[in-house]
Amino acid sequence: AQKITQTQPGMFVQEKEAVTLDCTYDTSDQSYGLFWYKQPSSGEMIFLIYQGSYDEQNATEGRYSLNFQKARKSANLVISASQLGDSAMYFCAMREGEYGNKLVFGAGTILRVKS
Amino acid sequence: KAGVTQTPRYLIKTRGQQVTLSCSPISGHRSVSWYQQTPGQGLQFLFEYFSETQRNKGNFPGRFSGRQFSNSRSEMNVSTLELGDSALYLCASSWATGGPGNTIYFGEGSWLTVV
Numbered sequence: 001a002q003k004i005t006q007t008q009p010g011m012f013v014q015e016k017e018a019v020t021l022d023c024t025y026d027t028s029d030q031s032y033g034l035f036w037y038k039q040p041s042s043g044e045m046i047f048l049i050y051q052g053s054y055d056e057q058n059a060t061e062g063r064y065s066l067n068f069q070k071a072r073k074s075a076n077l078v079i080s081a082s083q084l085g086d087s088a089m090y091f092c093a094m095r096e097g098e099y100g101n102k103l104v105f106g107a108g109t110i111l112r113v114k115s
Numbered sequence: 116k117a118g119v120t121q122t123p124r125y126l127i128k129t130r131g132q133q134v135t136l137s138c139s140p141i142s143g144h145r146s147v148s149w150y151q152q153t154p155g156q157g158l159q160f161l162f163e164y165f166s167e168t169q170r171n172k173g174n175f176p177g178r179f180s181g182r183q184f185s186n187s188r189s190e191m192n193v194s195t196l197e198l199g200d201s202a203l204y205l206c207a208s209s210w211a212t213g214g215p216g217n218t219i220y221f222g223e224g225s226w227l228t229v230v
Contacts, residue, residue, distance in 0.1 A: 035219065043203050045221035052215045091158065099213035100171050101148050105158040 002027045002096045006106035013082045014114050020067070021077040021109050023092030029053075033095040034075040035103065036066065040088045048090075051075055082113045117142065119208045119222035127228045133194040136225045140187050140208030146170075147189040148219070149181060152203040161204075164189055165212040193227075201229045 003026040013019035025034065036048040051059045051066045059066040067076040079086055089110050093103040120139040128134050140147050149161040160173040164183035181191040187208075193200055203226055209219045 031215070033215065033217070037221065042223065043205075043226065044223040045205055045207075047218060047220050050216070050218050054215060093158075095213065095219070097213065101146050101163050101207070101209050101212055101217070101219055102160045102171050102173075103148075103150075103158075103207075103219065104160070107157055 004106035008109045010110040018080045035093045036077045037091045121222040125226045138189045138206030144208040146209040146212045148207045150205045196229045
């Protein structure tokens with residue numbers, strides 16, 4: 001069964017510094033997609049970045065980049081130049097297989113940006 | 116372009132009552148999925164609808180049901196509410212069901228409190 005592990009319950013980062021949030025996954029499928037979402041205290045789940053299992057390049061979206069290491073089954077999120085507004089819960093999620101949109105989520109990492 | 120819209124945002128219900136939550140996906144999106152988020156269980160998949168057909172279902176009792184209309188709007192219903200149903204219910208929309216590069220976007224969620 002597919003599984004997502006986020007080992008960092010909470011992280012602190014200084015404003016303007018970079019931070020890496022860890023995510024490892026377990027799947028026996030060759031085709032899968034990995035997602036990162038940001039959830040502020042308001043509850044909204046904000047899409048950040050997507051990486052497909054067949055994508056050769058690491059995904060990037062503005063200040064967000066995904067460090068995808070397929071052999072190690074890891075998909076770490078890197079946030080560059082942290083801002084106070086980045087303080088939130090961050091979830092890593094995986095969609096397994098070619099069909100369907102069922103996502104399996106990790107437990108999440110709370111990020112706090114310090115000024 | 117409008118995002119995923121969920122209504123109502125907040126509601127309080129009494130144990131034993133039923134509740135209906137609504138979700139309007141992003142224009143052009145035909146897949147709608149529902150998730151339940153609780154502090155204890157995290158984010159759990161409820162079901163996915165695509166072109167008015169349920170494509171996948173999570174491990175929830177039959178009290179949880181959903182449907183999708185021809186305009187892709189979706190509703191989920193929970194009957195005979197229990198205290199444990201108190202949660203944030205998130206709706207997600209996507210253009211297709213599965214497939215590489217198919218990104219999934221979430222709404223702001225509906226906060227349900229059962230008293």
